[in-house]
Amino acid sequence: MVGVTVLLFAMLGLASPDFLTFANLSNLATQIAPIVIVGVAMTFVITSGQIDLSVGSTIAFVAAISAELLVAGLDSSLVIVLGVLAGAGWGLVNGWLAAYNNIPPFIVTLATMSIIRGVALLRTEGFSVPIDNRLLLAQIGSTDVLGFSIAAWLALVVAVIGAILLNHTRFGQYVTGIGSNEESVRRAGVNTRRVKMFALVLTGAMAGLAGLLIAARLGSGSANSAEAFELTVIAAVVLGGTNLFGGRGTIVGTVIGAVITGAIANGLTLLGMSPFLTPIITGCVLILAIWLNLRGRDIAQLTGHLLGRRE
DSSP states (O other): OHHHHHHHHHHHHHHOTTTTSHHHHHHHHHHHHHHHHHHHHHHHHHHTTOOOOOHHHHHHHHHHHHHHHHHTTOOHHHHHHHHHHHHHHHHHHHHHHHHSSOOOHHHHHHHHHHHHHHHHHHHHTTOOEEOOTTSHHHHHHHOEETTEEHHHHHHHHHHHHHHHHHHHSHHHHHHHHHHHHHHHHHHTTOOHHHHHHHHHHHHHHHHHHHHHHHHHHHTEEOTTOSTTHHHHHHHHHHHTTOOTTSSOOOHHHHHHHHHHHHHHHHHHHHTTOOTTHHHHHHHHHHHHHHHHHHHHHHHHHHHHHHHHHHO
């Protein structure tokens, strides 16, 4: 995937002189920040053998409700905390229904995807809620540090913490083990239900954070934001090498997958192509990623066999 990323950047750089400029790369980092933040958490969910389709709706809910709270006069610091907690709350609902009531996560999050966005739409009646640019949350969306947005730096911090958590903690080992063989992990004395629920809570919390960052960048909160966001996140995670059926996950791969999906959308915009091509290409990339995910071992064995014969 690193090779694919380099090749993609080279092709887009040749096609559009503006693509490899610092200004555009900084803009690209800001664009993919929410994908990275939610993708890191989604890596834990998919590695544990689950899925979360409600992240886009959670982002929209937090963005819209946070903007309303700011209009009502609440302090930005409190709204930020409440936004993350609201996302975690929806994740807790998903986790409780999936882990403790044995409802497949696909069905649970498919249902809550509709419910969460529906609540946000009902509350705001579909209108965007503006955020005063003098407030702290709005300033977070417009402030740069060393040429990169605060959202980009937060995405980097989340990715580093996620990598440590997945690769160097018991929780990460439990998540990987549950995805590989949940019964064996349960018999070893691990509360697998709690681990699976916490993975979904983590995804909800990160979706809440992403919702705050998107609202801050746009200067408003909308219940219509982050449409099909879950498709992009899942594409990034699976493209990065996380096994769609659990048991293997990689945070670095997720970041690379986010860069690839973001670069495609960014490059199409710079080339003046229709923005409606983006979801089509993202869907095609997701299919290709799943195919490679399923056939990767066979391809690797075939390549090794051919190289062995040449030697």
